Amino acid sequence: MRYSDAQAITEIPVADKGAGPYGIAAGPDGALWLTLAHSGRIARLTLDGELSEYVLDSSECCPTVITPGPDGALWFTRFQDHRIGRVTADGETESFPVPTPGSGPFGITAGPDGAMWFTQMNTDRIGRITGTGEITEFVLPHAGALPSAITAGPDGALWFTLNQANAVGRITVHGDIVMHPLPTAGAAPVGITSDGTALWFVEIAAGQIGRISVDGGIEEFPLPDRTAKPHAIVATSAGECWFTEWGANRVGHITDGGEIAEYSLPSPSSEPHGITLGPDGALWVALETGGVARVEP
Secondary structure, eight states: EESSSSEEEEEEEETTTTTTTEEEEEEETSSEEEEEEETTTEEEEEETOOOEEEOSTTTOOOOOEEEOOTSSSSOOOOOETTTTEETTTTTOEEEEOOOOTTTOOEEEOOOSSSEEEEEEETTEEEEETTTOEEEEEOOSSSSSOEEEEEEETTSEEEEEETTTTEEEEEEEETTOEEEESSSSOOOOOOEEEOOOSSSSEEETTTTTEEEEEEOEEEEEESSSTSSOEEEEEEEEETEEEEEEEEETTTTEEEEEOOOEEEEEEESOOOOOOEEEEETTSSSSETTTTTTTEEEEE
């Protein structure tokens, strides 16, 4: 395990400090897409630095996690007004209300069935939304579980973290649910990703990275700084992931064998949240204090 300040990291300002870049995704148009959580906007950033902003119909809707959909648009959760949003590559937006009141949608991902799947943090449900906005909800077998991030697994199912149930869940496209408890108590998992073989997730309260096989076997890898608060994670290839350390102002890299390297971000207390693999092969990180960071792999 090692720390380093030598990794080539560039920061690009994209918003006022209060706007809150939170989620980030690489779009099918070759640009980066951001949620500006505190200003009710979606931003598009090209690789040469051109920035466009799209105002949503509510400044307080709190756009949170964003991801590309199978229809060529970007889909995102609106945590505060309990809607699922959609924005096209040319900036046209629409949104769909989640049927259960006060649902608090958070994580979202494209499923293997052509629909988008999302978590409902406040109401212990997993949601499925079609391209036309039809929503189906699946109730989790645990109250107060706080389902958080979600990703499509290599087995044709959806995998998600249960922050307060201290588990990783699996749901099939037919709605069958299995929960896998974590070995470490109170680990509070958040971000999750698939490397094409296994699922990787972060344990924000335990300062660990976890890996779960499709048959439910779990390994955990402690970070050098257990107070680093890892938040989001993205796989770049089989057995290789990058993650953000919200509490330590760093990005980290982990290999299949558990080797961890960590890199400090240039600006202090920049609050790194979402992370994605960009179309240029670099890692891009949303910094809630108003910027994005580009990290050479």
